[in-house]
Amino acid sequence: MTERSDELVFRGGTILTIDPDHRVLAGDVACIGGAIVQVGGDYTPRSRDYTIVDCAGCVVMPGLVQAHVHTCQTLARGRADDMELLDWLRVVVWPYEAALDEAALTASVELACAELLLGGTTAILDMATVHHTDAVFAAAERSGIRATIGKAMMDVADPQTPARLREQTRSSLDESAALIGRWHGAAGGRLRYAYAPRFVLSCTDDLLREVAHEAPRRGVRIHTHANESQGEIALVRQRFGKDNIAVLDDLGMLGPHCCVAHCVHLSADERRRLAARGAHVCHCPSSNLKLGSGICAVPELIAAGVSVGIGADGAPCNNNLDGLIELRLAALLHKHRSGARALPAPEVVRMATLGGAAALGLADQIGSLEIGKRGDVIAIDAHPLHTVPTASPWSAIAYAAQSCDVRHVAVDGTVVVRDRTLHTLEVKRVRERARAAAVKLFH
Ligand SMILES: [Zn+2]
Numbered sequence: 419m420t421e422r423s424d425e426l427v428f429r430g431g432t433i434l435t436i437d438p439d440h441r442v443l444a445g446d447v448a449c450i451g452g453a454i455v456q457v458g459g460d461y462t463p464r465s466r467d468y469t470i471v472d473c474a475g476c477v478v479m480p481g482l483v484q485a486h487v488h489t490c491q492t493l494a495r496g497r498a499d500d501m502e503l504l505d506w507l508r509v510v511v512w513p514y515e516a517a518l519d520e521a522a523l524t525a526s527v528e529l530a531c532a533e534l535l536l537g538g539t540t541a542i543l544d545m546a547t548v549h550h551t552d553a554v555f556a557a558a559e560r561s562g563i564r565a566t567i568g569k570a571m572m573d574v575a576d577p578q579t580p581a582r583l584r585e586q587t588r589s590s591l592d593e594s595a596a597l598i599g600r601w602h603g604a605a606g607g608r609l610r611y612a613y614a615p616r617f618v619l620s621c622t623d624d625l626l627r628e629v630a631h632e633a634p635r636r637g638v639r640i641h642t643h644a645n646e647s648q649g650e651i652a653l654v655r656q657r658f659g660k661d662n663i664a665v666l667d668d669l670g671m672l673g674p675h676c677c678v679a680h681c682v683h684l685s686a687d688e689r690r691r692l693a694a695r696g697a698h699v700c701h702c703p704s705s706n707l708k709l710g711s712g713i714c715a716v717p718e719l720i721a722a723g724v725s726v727g728i729g730a731d732g733a734p735c736n737n738n739l740d741g742l743i744e745l746r747l748a749a750l751l752h753k754h755r756s757g758a759r760a761l762p763a764p765e766v767v768r769m770a771t772l773g774g775a776a777a778l779g780l781a782d783q784i785g786s787l788e789i790g791k792r793g794d795v796i797a798i799d800a801h802p803l804h805t806v807p808t809a810s811p812w813s814a815i816a817y818a819a820q821s822c823d824v825r826h827v828a829v830d831g832t833v834v835v836r837d838r839t840l841h842t843l844e845v846k847r848v849r850e851r852a853r854a855a856a857v858k859l860f861h
Pocket residue numbers: 486487488643679731732
């Protein structure tokens with residue numbers, strides 16, 4: 419059902435390039451064989467095998483990149499409201515993940531990917547659950563999304579963790595290595611692997627040390643959580659006698675290949691360590707607010723030299739996976755403390771695209787519309803009344819646009835959403851399967 423022509427033209431929009439000069443151009447974005455060959459001006463197809471997508475009245479920009487999501491958790495949407503992080507994990511999310519079989523997991527990931535693509539998110543860094551990670555990759559592959567996925571690693575013998583999620587150190591590492599072999603670079607490079615130790619409290623020192631050693635050797639990312647809530651931070655200090663980022667750093671986990679979700683409560687020393695190692699942070703404003711965790715000091719992180727991306731986290735802590743809501747929240751949230759000039763529209767749009775791409779290690783391939791990059795392109799309609807008049811496309815995207823305004827989406831030069839219709843998965847079937855699977859899980 420996907421439209422796979424050799425040439426793809428997003429025709430006649432206002433283009434936010436997100437290039438180093440933040441240029442705004444008019445005209446076409448054209449791809450050949452999945453790679454961008456022209457940005458702006460009029461493009462004439464060079465062959466007969468082309469698709470033209472009408473983008474008149476649209477803002478055309480790189481797809482949103484979410485640097486922290488859990489597509490495996492989508493069926494628990496609305497099941498874990500108004501709870502603090504550690505209770506949220508122990509009472510609802512871990513028992514839910516323990517109960518997932520392959521069919522339920524597939525329904526969850528398809529639901530997530532459909533929602534993400536229809537909302538303009540073209541790439542994700544996804545922490546799966548402990549088991550059935552092949553099903554997560556397979557569903558992501560079918561959906562057409564660009565995904566860097568890792569099985570959650572949890573080898574600490576914590577009595578509060580369901581037995582089914584408790585792993586042996588060796589088998590967790592071996593399974594990760596096998597998944598790298600099967601999926602890293604699959605689907606023409608659209609699927610990649612990331613080691614995903616859940617957080618330091620779920621993992622032994624041995625496992626974390628081995629991940630720190632193996633990830634750069636195998637050329638894959640590390641994706642973890644840290645400094646999310648005060649309760650978690652207190653437990654980390656109790657076990658290790660030091661701060662969370664110091665623990666990760668001393669174990670060798672931090673580097674340009676590492677993305678740490680949340681980082682809500684950081685000392686100046688922790689910020690310095692993240693910057694010195696070139697580690698990325700994923701800001702998850704909705705999740706941090708809903709779990710009562712706090713607000714990540716993003717302006718201070720950026721001032722310290724840390725690259726920041728944005729993510730919706732999971733459906734049970736958000737409760738949706740809407741990249742534009744996260745973008746708007748990130749743009750608004752820091753003005754209260756840091757003043758109205760904090761995170762202006764172009765900076766936050768850049769964070770939601772190129773910042774995420776950098777966190778995925780793909781800044782040379784996606785995150786901006788530049789010749790030679792891959793064709794991950796979205797068109798957002800600027801006709802709806804809530805974006806009229808469109809004084810500035812930056813302002814429209816950061817403050818006014820909604821995910822239902824996303825009109826067309828292409829990943830790797832292939833159209834996956836056209837005129838708000840998903841072409842890769844059947845939305846009606848995705849909805850029915852998700853509802854049925856949730857009823858079975860929560861009966
Ligand atoms: Zn998370």
